[in-house]
Amino acid sequence: MENKILLATRNRGKIAELDRLMAAFGLEVLGLDAFPELEEVEETGRTFEENALLKARHAAARTGLVSLADDSGLEAKALGGAPGVFSARFHLEAPEEFFKAQPRQDKDFLNVAWLLEKMKPFPQGERQARFCSVIAAVRPDGASIAAAGCWPGELTFEQRGENGFGYDPVFFDPARQRTAAQMSLEEKNRHSHRARALRQLAGFWPGFWAGF
Ligand code: ITT
Numbered sequence: 001m002e003n004k005i006l007l008a009t010r011n012r013g014k015i016a017e018l019d020r021l022m023a024a025f026g027l028e029v030l031g032l033d034a035f036p037e038l039e040e041v042e043e044t045g046r047t048f049e050e051n052a053l054l055k056a057r058h059a060a061a062r063t064g065l066v067s068l069a070d071d072s073g074l075e076a077k078a079l080g081g082a083p084g085v086f087s088a089r090f091h092l093e094a095p096e097e098f099f100k101a102q103p104r105q106d107k108d109f110l111n112v113a114w115l116l117e118k119m120k121p122f123p124q125g126e127r128q129a130r131f132c133s134v135i136a137a138v139r140p141d142g143a144s145i146a147a148a149g150c151w152p153g154e155l156t157f158e159q160r161g162e163n164g165f166g167y168d169p170v171f172f173d174p175a176r177q178r179t180a181a182q183m184s185l186e187e188k189n190r191h192s193h194r195a196r197a198l199r200q201l202a203g204f205w206p207g208f209w210a211g212f
Helices: 012-025 048-063 082-093 096-100 107-119 186-191 193-210
Strands: 002-005 026-029 065-074 128-138 142-155 171-173
Touching: 002 012, 002 048, 002 142, 012 026, 012 065, 012 193, 048 065, 048 128, 048 142, 065 082, 065 107, 096 107, 107 142, 107 193, 128 193, 142 193, 171 186, 186 193
Parallel strands: 002 026, 002 065
Antiparallel strands: 065 128, 128 142, 142 171
């Protein structure tokens, strides 16, 4: 049995976190860089779980390797759980004037700026949010496991911190009194939605791996 697993994500922030988190599994972790010809799968699911399974299934079927994928996002209570599964594409719903007014045009910056814009009417006390992640693992024979984790917090009014990626600079953890972008990788990996999901998944792992 090969001791290799494919991490099926193109998001560098996720790769850095998952690489470190998965060290405990004692596996050789390959990235999608090893498979440049693998086409991206369209994320058509309505839930994090559906999308995580879609991505992991696609990678396992094409490469013949046990594949792990994360689908994740931010849910703001005041926005009825948005952006949720649309977190990576949230800025696409913004009007043209919004884009013209932005100093940067990269995806992470635009998503965060659009979120702060939508949250403008909501004062402190109405800014609860959580990060959620579902991590799915799929074997080449199609067998799968999946687990979820969420990280409760609040949205700030401005960006704080330089670390992490995506929405980290506006996600404030009240228990630790700082944003996710003000945490080191080690600290974020102790508390994050992704860490919580992976801890859950670890419980199913021995049976999943043994049947491979
Ligand atoms: P892959 O599908 O290749 O994994 P992606 O970036 O498209 O990469 P998703 O579809 O799961 O990943 O979208 C996740 C979105 O939620 C994306 O905008 C991230 O920036 C954001 N997000 C998820 N986890 C986050 C975290 O820990 N910190 C900040 N933002 C996060």
